[in-house]
Amino acid sequence: MAKTLSELRIAIDTVDRELLQLLNRRAGLANEVGELKRGEGSPVFRPEREAQVINGLQAANPGPLKGENIAHIWREVMSACRALEAPQRVAYLGPHGTFSEQAALQFFGSSIEHVPCSSIDEVFRATSGGSAQFGVVPVENNTEGVVTRSLDLFLNTPLHIVGETSLLVRHHLMRTTNSLEGIEVVVAHPQALAQCQAWLNTHLPNAERRAVSSNAEGARLAAGHPNWAGIAGERAAAEFGLHIAAHAIQDDAFNRTRFAVVCLPQTLQAPEASGRDCVSLIVSVPNKPGAVHDILVPLKQHGVSMTRFESRPARSGQWEYYFYIDLEGHPAQPQMAAALQDLRSLCAFYKVLGTYPLGE
Numbered sequence: 001m002a003k004t005l006s007e008l009r010i011a012i013d014t015v016d017r018e019l020l021q022l023l024n025r026r027a028g029l030a031n032e033v034g035e036l037k038r039g040e041g042s043p044v045f046r047p048e049r050e051a052q053v054i055n056g057l058q059a060a061n062p063g064p065l066k067g068e069n070i071a072h073i074w075r076e077v078m079s080a081c082r083a084l085e086a087p088q089r090v091a092y093l094g095p096h097g098t099f100s101e102q103a104a105l106q107f108f109g110s111s112i113e114h115v116p117c118s119s120i121d122e123v124f125r126a127t128s129g130g131s132a133q134f135g136v137v138p139v140e141n142n143t144e145g146v147v148t149r150s151l152d153l154f155l156n157t158p159l160h161i162v163g164e165t166s167l168l169v170r171h172h173l174m175r176t177t178n179s180l181e182g183i184e185v186v187v188a189h190p191q192a193l194a195q196c197q198a199w200l201n202t203h204l205p206n207a208e209r210r211a212v213s214s215n216a217e218g219a220r221l222a223a224g225h226p227n228w229a230g231i232a233g234e235r236a237a238a239e240f241g242l243h244i245a246a247h248a249i250q251d252d253a254f255n256r257t258r259f260a261v262v263c264l265p266q267t268l269q270a271p272e273a274s275g276r277d278c279v280s281l282i283v284s285v286p287n288k289p290g291a292v293h294d295i296l297v298p299l300k301q302h303g304v305s306m307t308r309f310e311s312r313p314a315r316s317g318q319w320e321y322y323f324y325i326d327l328e329g330h331p332a333q334p335q336m337a338a339a340l341q342d343l344r345s346l347c348a349f350y351k352v353l354g355t356y357p358l359g360e
């Protein structure tokens with residue numbers, strides 16, 4: 001005979017008590033790991049280990065929970081265990097409610113100390129100056145392209161990339177009421193204004209578009225001006241007590257933004273191989289015919305895949321460029337090590353920005 005609701009709830013309560021015991025046993029082990037690491041002076045956060053834990057559990061998952069549920073649950077479990085070892089301070093483009101904050105929480109889980117910053121430059125400064133151990137910065141959007149400020153700051157920073165994560169970005173129009181009537185000004189980050197331009201042209205063609213430092217800042221301003229509207233994520237609407245007057249107004253339904261996680265090499269050296277890794281480089285080549293083609297040759301020869309190739313002007317006044325390259329693999333693999341060695345010998349400038357596990 002099928003179980004009654006109260007019988008099922010009693011069974012769930014029993015399982016929850018078992019989970020509670022097991023989770024605390026896990027936390028106790030993490031505490032021991034923490035002591036061991038303090039003794040050795042080794043880093044608390046080990047992204048390759050966390051990636052291996054999640055990949056391993058997803059592979060072993062018999063269901064009915066989905067693989068993505070497993071990733072969410074264990075990211076939170078490991079976040080709590082990590083915080084027991086030592087609290088991790090994470091800088092991002094604030095204030096509270098931004099997509100950058102959401103990306104930081106998606107990557108590190110919720111057991112972190114928040115360091116909201118007023119600009120991308122400030123995230124780099126806070127992280128290289130030590131007021132945060134890690135920084136989370138946007139690098140690329142699939143509709144608007146690269147976030148040029150982040151790429152330019154990567155060039156001279158002592159920080160390196162130790163992880164990445166990407167978010168499906170849904171922009172909502174928010175204000176003090178839930179109608180579109182009487183909106184005179186739309187305030188948001190320039191990237192959000194650009195990502196919603198077709199919708200704005202159709203629905204609010206006469207509203208002024210005003211760029212501010214973050215979408216959450218736009219939402220904060222909209223909360224104080226009845227004729228203004230902000231464009232931001234759901235968290236910002238909740239944070240500033242705004243109504244969503246129009247949902248998901250981004251022009252591309254699959255609007256994704258990729259974020260890089262950065263830190264000083266003394267906080268965390270390049271993560272070891274996780275099995276699904278990426279190497280990010282910045283290079284420049286001598287200004288001669290065929291030089292860009294030449295740097296691709298070692299990749300082909302050693303069978304290394306390139307997943308990204310961006311250029312930024314070198315600002316030398318000579319039409320020279322820096323190339324931002326992502327390669328799939330890890331320098332511990334002989335073919336990657338050989339490709340990097342050959343590539344380096346062809347470059348006028350060569351900087352490894354980071355080696356890290358591939359993100360979601």
Ligand SMILES: O=C(O)C(=O)C[C@]1(C(=O)O)C=C[C@@H](O)C=C1
Pocket residue numbers: 030033034044045046047049050053077078079081082085
């Ligand atoms: O294995 C470790 O090094 C741990 O510190 C444990 C643990 C975990 O909870 O599994 C926590 C933090 C690290 O980032 C990786 C994994």
